[in-house]
Amino acid sequence: MAKSKTVQVEKETPFHTLSVEQVAEHYGTNIYEGLTSEEATNRLKTYGYNELQGNGGVKWYKVLWRQLANTLVLILLIASALAFITKDYAEGGVIVAVIITNAAIGFWQEYSAEQTMEALRNMSSPTAQVIRNETRTTIPNNQAVPGDIMIFEDGDVIGADCRLFEIFNLETDEALLTGESLPVQKNLEPIENAEQPLGDRLNMVFSSTTVVKGRARGIVTSTGMNTQIGQIATSLLEVDGGGSTPLQKRLNMMAYWIFLAAIVLVIIVFGVHKFQYSNEVAIYAISVAIAMIPEGLVAVVTLTMAFGVSRMAEVKAIVRRLSSLESLGAVTNICSDKTGTLTQSKMVAVRMWLPGDGFYRVTGTGFEPEGEIYRQGEVVAEPGATEGPSDSQVPEELVQVDTSGDHLLRTLQAASLCNMAELRKTSHPENHGEWSAIGDPTEIALQVLAYKAGLAKPDLVQQGFKLVAEFPFDSSVKRMSVLYQGPQTEKGSGEHFIFLKGATERVLSCCTHWRKGESEVSLTGEKGGNHREEFESMIVEKMDILAEKGLRVLTLAYRRFQPTPGVDLVHDLDRDEIEQDMIFLGLVGIYDPPRAESRPAVLECYDAGIRVHMLTGDHPSTAAAIAKEVAIIPSDCAIKGNPLIMTATQFDAMTDEEVDQLEELPRVVARCSPNTKVKMIAALHRRKLFAAMTGDGVNDSPSLKAANVGIAMGQSGSDVAKQAADIVLTDDNFATIVKAVAEGRRIFANIQKFIQHLLSANVAEIVVLVVGLAFQDKDGHSVFPMSAVQILFLNMITSSPPAMGLGLEPASEANMREPPRSSKQGLFSFEVIMDTFVYGLAMGCLTFAAYCLVIFGNNNGNLGRGCNKDYSEDCAGVFRARATAYACLTLLLLAHAVNCRSLRSSGWSIRNLKTMRENKMLWLSIVVGALLVFPCIYIPGLNHSVFKHTGLTYEWGYVVVVLFLFIGFAELYKFIKRRTMKPLSVRANSELEMERMRTFMSQNTQSDSVMEAK
Template sequence: MAELPDDFHARSIPDVSKLLETDAEVGLGSAKAAELLVKYGRNELQGQRGINPWRILLQQVTNGLTLILTIATVVSIVVEDYAEAGVLIIVILFNTIVGFVQDFRAERTMDALRKMASPSAKVLRDGVQTRISSGDVVPGDVIIFEVGDIIPADCRLCDVLNMEIDEAMLTGESMPAMKSVESLQAKDTTIGDRFNMAYSSTTVSKGRGKGIAVATGMATEIGKISTAIDETPSSTTPLQRRLNKMAYVLFVISIFLAVIVFAVNKFNFNTEIIIYAIALSIAVIPEGLIAVITVVMALGVKRMARQNAIVRKLVVLESMQPVTNICSDKTGTLTQGKMALTNVWIPSKEETYRISGQGYETTGSISYGDEVLDAKRILADENFHRLVECSALCNTANIIESSKGKVWGDPTEIALQVFAYKLQMGKPAFLGLKEAVLEFPFSSASKRMSMVCSNLGTSDDFDIYTKGAENVLEICDKVMDGEMVKQIGDRSEFLEKVHAQIELMATQGLRVLVTAHRRTSEQSMGKPMEKWERGDVEKSLTFLGLVGIRDTPRVESKISVQQCHDAGIKVHMLTGDHKSTALAIATEIGIIGNQLPPSDVNTDGVETIVPMYREVMTAGEFDALSNDEVDALEELPLVIARCTPATKVRMIEALHRRKKYAAMTGDGVNDAPSLKKADVGIAMGAGSDVAKQSSEIVLTDNNFATIVLAMKEGRRIFSNIKKFVVHLMSTNVGQVIVLIVGLAFQDSEGVSVFPLSPVQILFMNMVTGTPPAMSLGIEPASSSIMHVPPQLGGLFTKELMMDMFAYGSFMGGLVLIDWTLVIYAFGHGRLAFDCNDDSNLNACDTVFRARSTLLMSFTWMFLLHAYNCRHLRASLFTKEGGGGSFKRLVDNKLMVWSVVVGALLPIPFVYIPTVNTNIFKQASITWEWGIIVASVLVFFVLSETYKLLKRKLMKTPYVL
């Protein structure tokens, strides 16, 4: 597709028309438009990749552990060990089905970018206004806009009348942008400051206008965002990488151990030795690990859904744990996304009135100083009463059901109307009393709005209400002081006082409006009301006061930001708003002020040559730095104002270069590239579909506080994964120790007699081992889990590896002692021939009884080891370790039932004839129960001693 320049905002309208070979008054000819459609292509965004069930299924079966289990299944079938193969197949199917269903549901979304396209457009073709499909718009088309229209293409505006465009989804601006046609001087002006441009997929919120299409399809700003999304590579999560790495390491270990088995048996590849090698491989591979992780993740997804967070992929919850930095949009994320009037200042008062209430709620309190005032008392002040009248009547907004958010109009006017409603003086209160008869709308030229209202049935006078920017002061020659209207004396003193108050309110992140009033009549005007012009109305006004409006931060945002700081997570605000507004909001919610900036002088007292660290920067300032200069900053800025999509992506890349793990929150189209680039993308439910499709988590309540819950849930899941990995892997270590040492136990023919049969291993790992591991996966979060920094060391830390081998050695050593006691201390002291199957039951009775002893000892240690793993350092007999009271020991119902049922379940298989000998290769036991109980007690003594040593010797705190 042909390319056009991207600096149309810096070109004059004649230059744009000449470059695109069009006429702003006539538009394109039909023939020319057809040629351009072929040249530039249809005005469409490239479709997003649809749902591919086979791709989702492939992702489920190609992870490392599943591949290893599949290989083990194939080998088991080849050697006709069907019992083992059947269990492995069930494990693989279970994991695949659960993961597939979850991911398929998450991916079932419409093409978000296509949904945002405008269905039609009004254009000038051959001098005639006509409506065409938005897909047929070409560069050079002259497009006509009205209120409510969705802009179909990027346009250079050539004619506007009171035109405002809502660009929040693209720029992050909370206020609609006022548009003009003048050329801009700077070519590198950010999108939010290009007041002579209209961008595809934004919405006209006020006025009307006309523009020349300068970019269509993928060449538009939203198209560039789409391209950035597609070019951003997807990456696996840390847990996926660690588990895959672990699977391949275990695979190598299992092969190595199999070689040892064959070497010890002089590479005699008979069936018994192959089965022994398979048994050793089964002991190495944690068959239940994938199933447990899948179920725990699925339960975490359901838990998060109840907390208003929709997780699009199972493994993402684990990715919340290592997050070190959150890059958050402001509008609608940290703030309510709704303008609210919060401050009122009138000339007779030193301080401002403060108005409470959230969003569009029409209830709230008015306070002055420390005193809360009732409506009747405050409206007794004629000055305040008149200001409220101005807010309600110099207003085109309507409120239907504010509690349900059903409002209509400009966000600023909605805020003023809501304020009036709080004092029971909204528009409905004036029905039959006052009627708007003449309106002079807000325009970019006047920067003010005036409304003329008649007084029904009371007098022939008219009330003029005016609101707007500071230039309203220019048409005021009087000031209201209480109930008195006074002539402005020293005008410079008056203006100095008002401007000081405006500046003070602006530093608080408020958009300040000036209100004014005048009562007049047709007689004093000298002509009928129908002939009044703006110049007749907007003069000799009485200054009423100032109102401050802002996008109010969510109440929960400050608490949530503080919780992030407590957890060692830095919060960055990346917003399209102006610097002063961003600074005020960031300070209010605690992003700025909780930490001191580093010094810009080095230890030698010499001023550094790298850019100084600043908490607040504009996108222009940040983007002007090279990557080396950004990396040289001691800290990255906490706030970036006037932020562009490219700046957000660059911020994520800068964090990645610092080895940080970044999350990005947002709701607009402009957030999509950074959402996908970030390690964790968190979209707001009320935001654009593009943002949702680019993220891993969607917050249905649009609440930043829910992110803290997601972080906590991620940390809880990561902590519990560590617990059940220790639980499962320590048993595998114990089994490997038993089987490796068991190679030394050979029969009269020199063939190794395995202390544990393959079916016994599978039974322990899957039937009795998986439920308690799963119960560890649903353990509640520690009370201190959000008071420690993120753990970036990965899952397999030194401590975790040490725990695995310590507990595994305890189990393996005790089981080998049991084997030795049953066969050599109390048995006949020899291993009969061919005891690896059931062909020689009489001679192998002692071996079979020893296997039953080992099964029960291992199983009971394994089950009760789950209580050990509730806390990897604290004693079982303390509250922190899971004990301390009977209630604490039984509060995890799944653990109680899995331990009790798991302890009883293998007993029948010890005594049921044929099943015990033919399948499990074991036999009934009697006095051996004493050895089993003694082994379990010794295991707990060793475990508590080990934990005591860890608490004494390890200095680093352990709370996860």
């Protein structure tokens, strides 16, 4: 196949605003004859193939380069090179091994991700039905061109964006583009608004969406990257995912400073020796440089992240990019899709209203036909006063469904029989006993309602109800009707009934009476005491009550039918005649229930100082009601004029400057397009906020890519969304996001702990080595207070395991009760930097003091000659002092690991020591690290030849004193901090957040006209 021609994506033409004739003229096509083969070939050369373009996949060498192109890795490479140059092969080999291990872990973690564009390509329909040369023909879908006349039928995947010109009962599933959970009914009328949201362009169909019902024909308006899904693909290629994470940026900055400091220290070493080069001076300079570099940092960070991946998998969150773990801890805002993320994506009938009887509540969720119908009468709580349609409330009266023919019975019969959906109880061994459904989501909801009332369609059919004729749902009339013959009676054939359901305004236009109990009241005369206008006003009032709860309202009606003798009830019936003189029965409110875990999860987000936004393709009333139920906005707030609720049309119409001037970004944005979601993420970024985006459809992919953390749904999510995301939830549960954020915060706090531990060790070593430059032997050479191997052993073997243990610390009690860390409370906050230097200086000074005590107290200040290389009797005091310094610093670093568990609380309290038992890695590393001191000091050959020290006797007394002095100093230092420094953060609270939103809304509520003007 020839390679597709790359075509620049043009500015979208608003074809939905044009008539069919204008679109045909625009593309020079004929809706009856189509294009000629020659013209189609020419257009294929001009527009290119109807397929999506990718970036060629992920190259392994690019992934490997990203692992090695790291400042800290570069410094380690330089250190290893210097070690090899000076023939210190052991030290150089260890550093190289650390670099290789770290690169290998990171490489395989990233390389396992497949490229996003492959999933997008595979979504296209392989073939298409078009009219070419006045003949209907099948072509490869990638050869469709603008101006082609394309034909769609039930079940087809639409191959290109098209302007419809002929439809029959057409409904399409556009959830992957708009997030709308219900099929969209199409029509042919031009739309005046050029900026109409994608979900409301009813005269258009879009590439990769599916025909749910009916058939149609349309003019191809866009192909390839110019389609709506192509624009999503373009966004995925162009969107910047936020660059380096804060941790990566801070580590890189830290590496630059370390590199600079190492160079300065090397210059100091050579300066003290008057810049006279010798191997001994070079080795000392390398030792100082090694002491400055936290060799174990890259490995500890990478392995801590790897352990974090395993922990996340345990809470059903799959991490695709290691850096996202740290990013989660900094999240300030979560932008969530509604359908399937906060909700169950299952339509459920939860309310009914019958004239004369009032409101009814229906319990139960999902496809399970288990629940009760309760009568509430006309006394109904004001909109927003309850938590939502499914909230628990003491019923006023339990309605017993009467089978003798009352008002409720006819209503439920209409719901059951005017319905093509089927409920099934599976017998498959894996899902035995579970209920499943087939059909339109709203019809499924009505059928479940009928099952709950004991009036399931199969039961009614078995009782004798027989379908005679059906007039299917038609988007032009927005209603469906059926003619049934009732059960046989003693007098002979059963009565005939017509049942009707549909949009309220379309059903009311067919009604001449309304049912009130057992009587029928006329809508057309004075006799009934109620005019049509008054009745319709009452219906609108009741609909508003249901709509305020986010329910989709369907209306039911019926009438008895007397067949005319000799008329064929199958072929001779006229729909207009059948659907007239109907009797209004009542309203049914249907909604997509939120997950049970969503509300607690949102409230926990508020407790953690994280704000939640809902960005959905649903209608504003539905979106706002669900937002109330899951606590995204207060349940007692109004919907109209609410500044926290916007439509995509309102939000998209605002410039970036106008969005930035908003005191508060909207918490609910309805009728969203992919660009709306990306615009919201961009607005959050301009406010210096750290955004996470959750989603499951293709329409969520650009925003998942643009967000700092993209979180996709694993079960209901498309492949595109999963590949664009950083994290995939295997259980599609919003509550898992909160667990993921908690894990991210834990990891961030632990990274802060072990970095402080590692850098404190470096500061202590530098203090010892730099001050030690003042001590020179009989030949005028500086005497090493610590050897290069001792330093490397302390950094890699002694310090790294406890640092790893700190990386595995369990979350603190305040982990999810504090706001996200600001830049001032980041990884290298003032307090962390201060602690690093205070603890480092204390450990360095105490270690050097012990070194001096041995040199001057027991060795009379004899520094020998050549003691940096070999052991001799003249160097025994230096070797003993060096061993003392090594033992002191080893135990101080291990004790410091206990200090680093908390910035301010006592590390040595009974309570904290008990909690440390949960962290086996930490206390085992401390015990093993302490025991390793003895073989390093006492094993012959190893001590003199490798570590350049010797065995200790009475010097252990200095070590113990130094250890207790440091512990006492650390406790006093933390006590002073607790008394003099401000609390780390202000405690967040969900109730305070709700009250803040109420105050904001009361001060900024605007009229609908003002909002529309915006």
